[in-house]
Amino acid sequence: MKKNKKLVIVGAGEFAAIAYEYFTYDSEYEVFGFAVNKDYIKEETYYDLPLVAVEELESHFPNNEYEAFVAIPASKLNQLRTEFYNELKSRGYKLATYVSSHAFVWRNVEIGDNCFIFENNTLQPFVKVKNNVILWSGNHIGHQSIIDNNVFVSSHVVISGYCHIGESCFLGVNSTFNDNTTIAPFSILGSGSLVNKSLEEENRVYIGSPAKMLPKLIAKKMKL
Structure with a gap:
């Protein structure tokens, strides 16, 4: 190249x-x-x-x-x-984005700056990935879903269609979102968790199948 x-x-x-x-x-x-x-x-x-x-x-x-x-x-x-x-x-810098040549990105997907999309990611039609997002290896981002700014998606995460991932979230390995679900900004979703209804409280940790909030934990205080 x-x-x-x-x-x-x-x-x-x-x-x-x-x-x-x-x-x-x-x-x-x-x-x-x-x-x-x-x-x-x-x-x-x-x-x-x-x-x-x-x-x-x-x-x-x-x-x-x-x-x-x-x-x-x-x-x-x-x-x-x-x-x-x-x-x-x-300070006037243009922030570069990397998209692996081994990722599948449909023609009308929108991707912001300072994003890093690893191999084996699938981004379906009309997906929007905003700025400063990391998609580690092997994720599925379903059609019409939106990933807001500053999100980290680990590996083998399934985000189904019409989902909305809030700003600055962390999504653990093998977590799953059913269609039409959302997660609030500054949330942590534990590995292997299933989101079958929207998680609406910000700055919280959610785990389990189905995912539930751990009331004593504050996401911003967690060490990742």
């Missing part, structure tokens, strides 16, 4: 390494470096590429030449990734 776009990856952890592999071997982007907060810089390079301070990003990778991708997973219920995303947008 011809490399005609320049990229800097924000992050230097496991997801950043994975993003480097996918962007390098399955996209039109060439990765030129990495960036983290200056307090976390212990080496000058990562993957033999420059590792620079986010605070000084423009002096190394100016926004008129480079796009950026924020490679931070679900830390703090997606809020750490969201903070970097908003900061870089405000």
Whole structure:
């Protein structure tokens, strides 16, 4: 694949390494470096590429030449990734999206920026994936469903038709949504859970089949 776009990856952890592999071997982007907060810089390079301070990003990778991708997973219920995303947008960077060549994405699917869609995802007609969303491997996103900003969908999640996933949710492995169900913003859905009716209270943890709220747990306080 011809490399005609320049990229800097924000992050230097496991997801950043994975993003480097996918962007390098399955996209039109060439990765030129990495960036983290200056307090976390212990080496000058990562993957033999420059590792620079986010605070000084423009002096190394100016926004008129480079796009950026924020490679931070679900830390703090997606809020750490969201903070970097908003900061870089405000500094004039275009945020890159990766869609695996081994994903099935129907022609009228809408995908926002700073999204990462791994292999074996199926996105059916009229699906909308908003900004800063991660779809790990092997998920099914049914027709007319909407995934709001800053969501993390782990693996082998089934989202049926006409569903709505609220902002900044985390969906555990093998969880399932029946048709026409929703989950409120800032929710955590446990692995293997079944959503057979809408979960409407925000900032909560839901588990089980059918999924029920754990009343003593606050989602934003959970370590992911």
